[in-house]
Amino acid sequence: MSSFFYARLAASNIKKNRQIYVPYIITCIITIAFYYIMKSLSLNEGLDSLYGGGTIRQTLGLGCNVVMIFAVIFLFYTNSFLMKRREKEFGLFHILGMEKKHLMRVTGIETLYIALLGLSFGFLFGIVLDKTMFLLILRVLGREVSLGFYISREAIVSTITLFLAIFFLIFLNTARRLGFSKPIELLKGSNVGEKEPRANWLFAIAGVLCLGAGYYLAVTVQNPVTAIMVFFVAVILVIAGTYLLFTAGSIVLLKLLRANKRYYYKTRHFIGISGMLYRMKQNAVGLSNICILSTMVLVMVSSTTALMIGSDDLVSTRYPYDFTYYGYETHYGDIDYANREALFDQTLENNGLTKTESVRFRILNFTAVKEGDGFTIREGIDSAGFLEDFEEMAFITLDDYNRSMGENITLNDDEVMVYSNRSKIKSDKLVLDDFEFKIVKQLQAFQCVGSGALASNITSSHIIVVKSPEIIDALYEYQKERYKDMAGGIDYIYGVDVDGEDEAQLSAYEQIRAGLGQLGIPENEAVGRVESRVEGAQGFYDIYGGLFFIGIFLGLLFTVAMILLIYYKQITEGYYDRERYVIMQNVGMSQKDVKASIHSQILTVFFLPLITAGIHLFFAYPIVEKILAILNLSNTRLYVYCTIGCVAVFSLLYVIIYGWTAKLYYAIVKK
């Protein structure tokens, strides 16, 4: 009987306070759905079929942890706001004869209701959203992506565990507050003035340092291989810096401004600074959340969009010719490829494909370790130190170069020309242990098959044009002796461009592979292989389609979370400002001035995160560019355009959300 009474009281409490409870419950639902989706995505086996699927799953796993921290901070924060508004009510119950343990029981049941509501609707929403987004993006892409839809039991269990724990902690916190409070204090409740925030110099300085360090790392990172690791460190530093600066830094700055009396005692500054001090105290955490979410959305959406749009570019970098045959040699020119080339030409013709262009040349590939200005080959790659110091060397002969570029250059035996895809060789000499060449020319562009294969390599690569096949043979022998089994080889490359349908190209590709088998030269490591651009492109679209899907998916999720945050903030601000509004008018500020002053504060509060996100994005550019380079996207201008586009769309969305929630705000204030 009595427990039924508490259950009913708890239900009616939530109903009575629905104005503040509805947003809270929605927040819970969204946070739970959000976590569930992240978790289930990170457990999705479909990801493994993607290029770098392991890394993506790892990243999503990290993302889950971020969401977890975010959920704890956010739910705690909103709940404490709720409880503060309800203190008076608790005080009243207290005075009407309810003991603290009864109150705790009621709040316990309330929390349980919220948890149940949140979890059930959270899962419903999460699963529906998962499915809808999947279908939607599939339609947008117009092609299959390899991410299936499924309901993950593991994700559900982990979500339930996590959120029950969070709700339990929230309940303990409420109980603690009730336990320590005195009825009379509760009754006064929110009438007790908010304490002025303290300026915490230590945190502010730590914030500046964190942010500075994060930016510095992002800007100075040189090597694409280390970029991903550095990126995570930088992200954590920037997140910490943002929180510290928004919470402590803003207060310190405002207090400094206030200390300047002549500046402070001006109508606009006077109201603005003191208003902002309290606003920042209450909102700093919420605003940093908005800022970080916005940055994440922008980086993710713009980079995956760039990859998606740029995938044609990527394909043509990776596959410079429609059809390519790679043959592996151990001596320069020791194998005759006439029968294979004949098979190529014949099969293409049979499939109605006209040959428009063809090239053939040989290239020697191996890895060297950078040492001072020169390079060295050490025995045993494991002992060679950091991956960062590895550079890829590719040698071709001058004849092949002249033929494929249509030029007529001459070189001496000790002279070379160099094309570097990432970092240039700074000295005018190319030194490799005992070999020494004079670099007579740094090539700006070099379009040949070899550069395509190198482009997909994440390390720095150099294509070196040497005078004669003898030099290549000498280099080959030298590195073979050092590397033994791991040695590089001389590739014979035959590239053909054709005119014709994709379908025909695909079937030609299959026929060539079958034909090679019949000739007794199957594809294997020792002999060679065939590549088709059309066939390879399918794989690329698959990969980038998947990445794009994840980018847009998470982008939308973060945006939804952000909309809720902004909505919540506006409502909070509304209740808070209502009283001030009236008092300021009574003291002789015109309604227009009051409105203008509050409006400008609200604007600052809401656009500060957006502007900060923009700055973060600006500093993230160098590092994101390098990570994209690993994914074969070297068209940085495309990334810049995508970013600008995303920022524009996002800002528009932000302004619309702001405008819509501002209406709610004024409705509350004017009541």
Add this chain to the structure above:
Amino acid sequence: MAILEVKSLNKIYTTRFGGNQVEALSNVSFLVEQGEYIAIMGESGSGKTTLLNILAALDTPTGGEVILDGKNLSTVKEKQMSAFRRDNLGFVFQDFNLLDTFSLYDNISLPLVLMKKEYPEIRDRVETISYKLGIHELLRKFPYEVSGGQKQRVAVARALITEPKLILADEPTGALDSSSTDSLLNLFNKINEEGQTILMVTHSIKAASHAGRVLFIKDGEVFHQIYKGSNSNQEMYQKISDTLTFISTGGELDE
């Protein structure tokens, strides 16, 4: 010379659907002389608050006019109304109306900042007024750190700092304990003796007994008035008390 003239004020409220009309004030007229200290008394619903709102230009009358220092309030444009109110009137409220995001110092200086005064002038005036009201020690504190009586002193300081022609006080002792009430009323007497005109609306007989004249309002009309003259506060208290008893028992007043 009359600083405030109230001429046959009417205020009629119409209920939302245009049905019933309620007459909150009917034909209210009185004069306030420069340097006077007037209390307006009446029961809840007698029209006191409506009258005060009209005097403060927060509400407009249905008929009649209010002239402050020769200026008819109805001629002040809507846009200049806030500035006019700020420059000419000082307000003291029952619940203090201090902004808790401002220190007491900043609360007092608020009207001057709104008037766009320079900092050195603000500093000097806040200093002077706070010494006078005995709150100088408290200036660095925030409203939630001081007592009700101290808050009301700060509110009085804020009202006085613009040197207004008229102080309008709405139940200034309503939220104070008795010793704070005494000290606030003494403060009002002190500033009144220095020439400040005060108009106070109150329920409290004690508060009204400090005033130089008491107007009684009943059912929207000025029903009666008492001058203090040379009476002591106690004698005045008795007179007000008798009048109120008389009004509430419903009898007509003998001429």
